[in-house]
Amino acid sequence: MKLLHTGANGAAGQNRENTRQHNLSLIMNLLYKGGTLSRSHLTSATGLNRSTISDLVTELEELGIVSHTEAAFSGSVGRPSLTVSPSDDVVAFAVNPEIDATTVSVVTLGGKILSKRRVATQSSPAAHDAAKIAGELIKELAKELPTSSRIAGVGLAVPGQIRIDDGVVRLAPRLNWVEAPLAAMIRQHTGLPVWVDNDATVSCMAERNFGSGRGASHCVYLFAGSGGIGGGVVVSDIQLRGAAGYGSELGHIKIFDSNRIDFSGLPGTLEAMVKRDDLLEVFKMFGATDEELDLEISDTTDSKAIKVIHQQLDDLGRGIGVLATIFNPEFVILEGFLDSIFKFDRERLIKAVRASSLNSAHDGLVIRSGELGSNAVLIGAAGLAFAPLLQNPSGTELFAQSKVAKA
Amino acid sequence: MKLLHTGANGAAGQNRENTRQHNLSLIMNLLYKGGTLSRSHLTSATGLNRSTISDLVTELEELGIVSHTEAAFSGSVGRPSLTVSPSDDVVAFAVNPEIDATTVSVVTLGGKILSKRRVATQSSPAAHDAAKIAGELIKELAKELPTSSRIAGVGLAVPGQIRIDDGVVRLAPRLNWVEAPLAAMIRQHTGLPVWVDNDATVSCMAERNFGSGRGASHCVYLFAGSGGIGGGVVVSDIQLRGAAGYGSELGHIKIFDSNRIDFSGLPGTLEAMVKRDDLLEVFKMFGATDEELDLEISDTTDSKAIKVIHQQLDDLGRGIGVLATIFNPEFVILEGFLDSIFKFDRERLIKAVRASSLNSAHDGLVIRSGELGSNAVLIGAAGLAFAPLLQNPSGTELFAQSKVAKA
DNA sequence: TTTATTTGTTGCCTGTGACAACAATAAGAT
DNA sequence: ATCTTATTGTTGTCACAGGCAACAAATAAA
Incomplete structure (x- = not known):
């Protein structure tokens, strides 16, 4: 395999071979994210010529990574455009x-x-x-x-x-x-x-490409399960990884003065304050699955449980506020029990976010449940x-x- | 002027014209960041052919945006390479x-x-x-x-x-x-x-291109003056702006339980805790310039002042710890009085950062003073x-x- | 049926970078 | 001083990718 030549700044010169590769890659990415697309859509989305798209799609078909379906019924005037999809093979x-x-x-x-x-x-x-x-x-x-x-x-x-x-x-x-x-x-x-x-x-990338974050250039993903809170961030369409690849550890941001520690031993982090175990404790349902917990949360009328949930919503809101101030994303996507408590009282979470972020950061912000689940x-x-x-x-x-x- | 065609995802197809533009742009960016460079360096940095570089550089010279200096003395074998610089015109x-x-x-x-x-x-x-x-x-x-x-x-x-x-x-x-x-x-x-x-x-971009952050793909910049704390972030070589352009407001992240408010009225933010006015107060030097304050900080032996500085270093360290956990940057660059207190006791700041971030996030981290100042x-x-x-x-x-x- | 509209296909053209050969210029060996 | 080796600049030629125009094909509307 021939390696792409990259210079000191990671910048690569564009030669003829690269041009072809870039355009093939562009089409594959559109198909990956968009599923079945018409060739005429590819033409307008890429700005390339009809004949070029034809050539590129043919090459991708010969490579066996896209397959063509028959002309789709469009309802509009003119010859119907052929459609292509990523190959299920x-x-x-x-x-x-x-x-x-x-x-x-x-x-x-x-x-x-x-x-x-x-x-x-x-x-x-x-x-x-x-x-x-x-x-x-x-x-x-x-x-x-x-x-x-x-x-x-x-x-x-x-x-x-x-x-x-x-x-x-x-x-x-x-x-x-x-x-x-x-x-x-x-x-x-x-x-x-x-x-x-x-x-x-x-997971963040999956939700961005196929789920609640479709089309967003900036989004923040917060996932919580039995093992704590994980995070993912997309910035300007690319995944935030950090210089060494250890970035976007959103559960471990220390944003409270508390002494409660998280699974990594850090005190006062988001993960330390918003704990699944606290909910299991108040419901006395140790070892429950996410689905069982979700059901219990949505149905509860127990005042002690509600108090715990409210506290968690306030703390989560503060965390989201911090992230909104830093990233100004289009979406914050919640998964796991974070989503369960969000659905329990959306307004409370939104209010908490508002209280801990700049207007400009939370004005266009949408908080959403993840679509793809597990x-x-x-x-x-x-x-x-x-x-x-x-x-x-x-x-x-x-x-x-x-x-x-x-x- | 012809607009670059961009598709639904902001993705553009690469045609011949784009290729040329891409390569001209690549060379200009290398020259902008690197100053005077030899043509042979451009050849290896871009991966393009010698003859292509010759052609591209000629075009840039004809456009009047780069100028060539005479062959530089290299000390090594072979014909010395011509050097080019961004034009000072x-x-x-x-x-x-x-x-x-x-x-x-x-x-x-x-x-x-x-x-x-x-x-x-x-x-x-x-x-x-x-x-x-x-x-x-x-x-x-x-x-x-x-x-x-x-x-x-x-x-x-x-x-x-x-x-x-x-x-x-x-x-x-x-x-x-x-x-x-x-x-x-x-x-x-x-x-x-x-x-x-x-x-x-x-400023962040300037330090990244010409100052303490040269060559970094990920860096965080914190600037503080009389009006509070501003921040800038570079992620994967691009500036973090957010979906609507209101991101990277690092001074306004709410990471303390305090009721002290910042210049935007938010309580418990980094800007609310690490205040220039607190230093001016303890030194009784209202209206001082950054240079005067810097001098006063470096020379102080007053225990009350030191206590304030220590508290600010601890709080700043927590903020940097949060940012390191999120971004995992190569550098955190400090400017203004944040740099002054950092120089007063580097170890204390580093210790505070360590206490509030994951090992993986702060292991390769370097905290630096800004080189370019005002x-x-x-x-x-x-x-x-x-x-x-x-x-x-x-x-x-x-x-x-x-x-x-x-x- | 006819017309207008859109899309796929084909052959030709153009621009861009690669490549090879040669000249130029340096350091080191003899 | 001369020759060898190494690197770079220049020039002419070539290959290839995408643009373009013309034509065929397939639809909706008249």
Whole structure:
């Protein structure tokens, strides 16, 4: 594979080859985010000539990564335009290791989840155990794929801090992992290329591309589960990762004077104040699922519970206020029990945000529930594996189902 | 002028014309940031062919925006490479209205400040007064320019929230301006194109391009003067502005439980806790300049003063910790009295940052003083006017000195 | 049916960068 | 001093990607 030449500033000169690649990539990105699109839409969206679009789409079809459907009924005058879609034969494996289970899923380039398999683990599994489980599941799922399938690779979403360059999990406090070379492990099990990133980060991208954040250039995503609060941010259409890849840890911003600590031991952070366990405690429903908790919250009339929820809404609002002041996003998207308490009293949260941010920052702000739910993390993880293909459609290798290493 | 066609996602197809523009722009950006560079350096930095660089540089010379110096002595084997620099004939006016004065400066494309003029105003001037003062100064300075000068336009750095699209100052609390169409006013006075942005935002860019943040892809800038704390952020080489342009208001993040309010009336924000006035109070030196205050801080042995400084360092450290957790930047750059207290006790600030951020976020972090001082805001403001030229060197109009409207 | 409108296809053209060959200019070896 | 090696600038030629115009195809409206 030929590497893109990059200069001192990461800037690359544009030659003829790059031009072609750029335009192929542009079309693939439009199709990835937009699903089925007409060729005439691609023409106007890219500003390229009809004949050029025709040429580019033909190349993408020959590469087998887009497929054409017949002319769509448009209702308007003129010859109906042909439509193209990302090929459902192109798939990726999405892996999400959690404290109580590891999930593997097959996701198509079009964003559909073809299959999902979840293996519960007793306690938080060691990294090599999780890798082994993931490897087994991938091999199982690969066997069930049609032979026409072409595999982009494996995307991992891990609740922790990831060194993206080599896919090493630097620290995942909830899983008790330190410096775990997870990408290498799964690559060994499967023979497929593997990419790793933070779970909230990839979920954010999924909601931005396919969910509540569609079309936003700036959005903030807050996800909360049993292991604390994770965050993802999109700024000017690109994911915020930070210089070393450890940015957007929105749960760990210290914005309260409290001594309560979070799962990383930091006091007064958003994660320390807005705790799922506090809700479980007041409802006496330890070990409940997110769905059960959500139901309990929406139905509660218990004054003690309401007091806890109100306090959490106020604290969450302060956190969102801080983030709005910093990022001035179009959307703040909430997932997990953060979304549950938001739905319990939207006005209270909005009021709290208003009280802790500048007018200019919260004026155009919309707070929303995530659309994709637990699928966000899988779709986002698969997106990691699709990224090289979207960036360089003609120069990225795909793998046959039969190539996945045998068990 | 032909507009660049942009699609639904702001994505543009790449045609031949764009390729040329992209490469010209790339070279101009390298020269803008790097000053004098050899052609062979440009070749390796861009990955383009020698002959292509030759062609591109020739075009830029014919446009009169770069000039070639003679072959530089390199000391190494082989024919010495010719060097090129941004032309010092290309200039922009930088304007910075403040509460007590309005400053106008002439800045070259190479980042040199040719002249600077400051007019003190009694109290905070009305927007149209400031615009008039700026207009007069620009016309004066234009007369003194050599006739070979070619003017890119006027860049304004304003301490407030700016709607960038039309250059309207939405709110500048320190100046008491609301919805002031400053760009239009100065355009009328001078006949030159005008761009406006927040003062801290442009200073951040200046430090990133020419100062302490050189080469950083992610950096956070905190500036503090008599009017509070302003902030700027660079993420993945681009300036954080937010969806509507009101982002990166780092002084107004509410991260303390205190009731002390800032200049915008928000309680518990960074600006509310780390106040210049508290230092002036303890030193009994009301109305002191930044330089005087800096000297006083560095020499103080007064225990009450030290206590105030320590408290401010602790609070500032918490703010930087929050920002480090969010952005994971390479540098945090401090300017104004924030830099003064940092120099007083660096270790204490660093310790406070460590206490309020994740290890991964502060491990590679470097906290630095700004290099450019009060010039940062001027160089940054001029950068606003240079931006179109850097983005499209062959399609951007420059103005003769004689074209500036007569008084 | 006819007309207007839009889209896909084809062949040709143009502009841009790559490439190779040669000249120019330096340091080091002889 | 001369030759060798290394690097860079210049020039002419070439290849390739996208634009463009003309024509065919497919629809709605007249």
